[in-house]
Amino acid sequence: MAKNKYNLENLFSALADRTRLRLINLIGDSEVCVCFLVEILKTSQPKISRHLAYLRRARVVTARREGKWMHYRLTEPPDEHAARIFREVRTSLSEHPEFERDREKLERVCCATQLPIQLRRAPRPVGIAA
Amino acid sequence: MAKNKYNLENLFSALADRTRLRLINLIGDSEVCVCFLVEILKTSQPKISRHLAYLRRARVVTARREGKWMHYRLTEPPDEHAARIFREVRTSLSEHPEFERDREKLERVCCATQLPIQLRRAPRPVGIAA
């Protein structure tokens, strides 16, 4: 990445990492709080945060603060071609078994009547009306 | 890259470089000799060769030897999703002005009645009947 001018290479660099693909897949059409991402991916919070920053720079996610919590949602990259490719990538992820499992896990965790202790007070992901 | 198992990250790593995108774009639906790629991209031969090796490892090109010359053509990556994404990428490149210019230049050079000196004996790119 590194460069400021938007180009396709930046998009592909952002996508060239397993953790980031999993994040994109998990966020999907919802707006998801960081703490859920940390919980589902069973990864350290700084690592998740850094990868989210990477995705922000590539302009494929946007963040919204709500009190202590940060919510992330996917966004269309500015370049038209990049946007088309990104949609195709999301479709691919959604059909990939390995990534489906992550989404199912998020579903299970956030829809359970009892959230795990570390998420007790966290705002649950919300679907975005497309 | 580095890993052997085929996955999406490998594809994106391969695409995350300007020179490689230009190579993919230049090869397009034809089979192109390395010497043309070197000539059009005005880059050193070892650099082109290394990037082609990278693309080979990502399984998006295949090479064919003909005497002293190596011909490269694009190929569908093995994974179905990767293949869909790759097609989308190719379409995007074909519509991008910056990349169009490269193709026009290749067209001009290889269709000229007189090839430049360093390409005098080189086999011209040939279109592939899809």
Place this chain on the structure above:
DNA sequence: GCGTCGTATTCGCTTATGCGAATATGATTC
């Protein structure tokens, strides 16, 4: 065989990327 041509690889080097650990920031609660 020897030289040459087209291409591929290796060798140092520099820069970029990813990581865990520690620390900083920003908002909330008391």
Place this chain on the structure above:
DNA sequence: GAATCATATTCGCATAAGCGAATACGACGC
């Protein structure tokens, strides 16, 4: 204001990627 919670950033290090220069390889021509 102090403590705490959720998140972001910095630091130091290890590994990977990209580059030019030099070299190796493989096929051809003599």
